[in-house]
Amino acid sequence: ETGVTQTPRHLVMGMTNKKSLKCEQHLGHNAMYWYKQSAKKPLELMFVYSLEERVENNSVPSRFSPECPNSSHLFLHLHTLQPEDSALYLCASSQDIQGVTYEQYFGPGTRLTVT
Amino acid sequence: GQNIDQPTEMTATEGAIVQINCTYQTSGFNGLFWYQQHAGEAPTFLSYNVLDGLEEKGRFSSFLSRSKGYSYLLLKELQMKDSASYLCAVKDSNYQLIWGAGTKLIIKP
Numbered sequence: 001e002t003g004v005t006q007t008p009r010h011l012v013m014g015m016t017n018k019k020s021l022k023c024e025q026h027l028g029h030n031a032m033y034w035y036k037q038s039a040k041k042p043l044e045l046m047f048v049y050s051l052e053e054r055v056e057n058n059s060v061p062s063r064f065s066p067e068c069p070n071s072s073h074l075f076l077h078l079h080t081l082q083p084e085d086s087a088l089y090l091c092a093s094s095q096d097i098q099g100v101t102y103e104q105y106f107g108p109g110t111r112l113t114v115t
Numbered sequence: 116g117q118n119i120d121q122p123t124e125m126t127a128t129e130g131a132i133v134q135i136n137c138t139y140q141t142s143g144f145n146g147l148f149w150y151q152q153h154a155g156e157a158p159t160f161l162s163y164n165v166l167d168g169l170e171e172k173g174r175f176s177s178f179l180s181r182s183k184g185y186s187y188l189l190l191k192e193l194q195m196k197d198s199a200s201y202l203c204a205v206k207d208s209n210y211q212l213i214w215g216a217g218t219k220l221i222i223k224p
Contacts, residue, residue, distance in 0.1 A: 004157070042119065042214040043158075043202070056211070090157065098210045100145040100165060106157035 002026055004107035006091050012113045013081065021076040021110045023091030031097045032074045033104065034066060037088040049074060050097045081114045088112070117141045119215035121203050126221045127193055135188045135201050135218045143208025149177055149188045150202040152217065158202055161188070190220075198222045 004025045013019050025032060034046040048056035049068040063085075065077040074091055088111050092104040118140045127133040139147070146165040150158040164170055164179035164186060176189040190197055200217040207213055 040123065040216055042216045043204075043212075045211060048211075100206060100210070101163060103148060103160040103163060104212065106159070108155075108157045 004091060004093055004105050006089075006107035006110055008110060009108065010111045010113075012115060013078070014115055015081055015083070017081075018077070018079040020078065021089055021091075021112075023074040023076075023107055025072055025074075025091075025093040025105070025107075027093055027105060029093040029095050029105070030071055031094045031102075032068060032071070033092040033094075034074065034076055035090040035092065037090055037109070043090070047076075048097065055097065078112075081112075083114050086112055086114045117205075117207065117213045119203055119205060119213055121201075121215040121218045123216070124219045124221065126223060127190075129193055129195060129222055129224050131193050132189065132191050133193060133220065135190075135203075135220065137186045137188070137203035137215060139184050139186070139203070139205045139213070139215075141205045141207045141213050144181060145206040145208065145210060147177075147179055147186050148204045148206070148212065149186075150204065152200045152202060154199070161201075193222050195222050195224070 007022045032049045036044040046060045047066040052068045067075040088109045090109045091107040094104045095102045121137045149161040152158040162177040169178045174191045179186045200219045202217045203215040204212045
């Protein structure tokens with residue numbers, strides 16, 4: 001595997017379910033990100049991790065819970081979601097957080113539908 | 116507040132040239148990025164500008180004017196595979212990327 005991978009690619013869940021999204025980066029990067037992408041809206045940054053420490057939490061509802069067990073893996077645990085949470089969830093990584101030239105590399109995303 | 120504006124949708128003809136504009140108002144500036152995103156796929160990095168002027172990469176060029184808070188992405192010799200969304204993003208003073216909503220580019224034969 002190369003780059004950034006995400007599983008599952010598609011997920012349908014009921015509002016009472018609990019599920020997890022998984023992201024893995026094979027680039028040796030130190031920073032990882034979760035984004036939410038809704039149609040015709042800008043990417044919304046949800047969480048940022050640097051060397052497994054959470055450094056940003058942009059007022060995300062507690063029904064989204066991130067976990068970063070090591071610098072290569074990132075999870076997003078989901079529970080009691082709402083229909084408006086249906087979106088594409090993208091994971092990204094970068095060499096570091098503060099380097100100005102460091103671009104972010106994205107995974108293919110998980111298309112989440114909440115019924 | 117922080118804001119990135121770009122047109123929602125543009126249409127162009129195969130073989131032609133198209134310019135996608137992006138204007139921004141952010142808390143600080145640490146560079147501007149352009150990404151390409153095909154439908155159902157991951158965004159992929161196209162270009163980075165931090166100094167004023169034009170950066171050229173093959174058929175794609177990106178221009179920045181920091182004093183005007185303005186950038187554009189220029190695509191030449193358009194091909195059908197260039198049909199995608201183009202995302203403009205600015206890295207602010209906290210090194211966070213602030214994103215525009217993207218411009219959907221439709222290429223017609």
